[in-house]
Amino acid sequence: MDKYLILVLMFLIAGMGIAITRDPPVVVMFYTMLGGAVFVIIYSAMKDRKARKDLNKSRKSKK
Numbered sequence: 001m002d003k004y005l006i007l008v009l010m011f012l013i014a015g016m017g018i019a020i021t022r023d024p025p026v027v028v029m030f031y032t033m034l035g036g037a038v039f040v041i042i043y044s045a046m047k048d049r050k051a052r053k054d055l056n057k058s059r060k061s062k063k
Helices: 003-021 027-062
Strands: none
Touching: 003 027
16 A cells, blocks of 8 residues: 555544534534545555566566
8 A cells, every 4th residue: 555545544444533523513523524535445456466467477478
């Protein structure tokens, strides 16, 4: 995972903690940040998968 994605994920997790621990919990903000965190994780996984696929393709084509 890239450094900027980890940073965004950390802010989303911190925001989720703040949203849920307020006296009246801000449920909408919590679930919005949860969706953002899931999106960042899925995007990172897809990006890594594509990079590995391209690397494997270039390794196989050399032989």
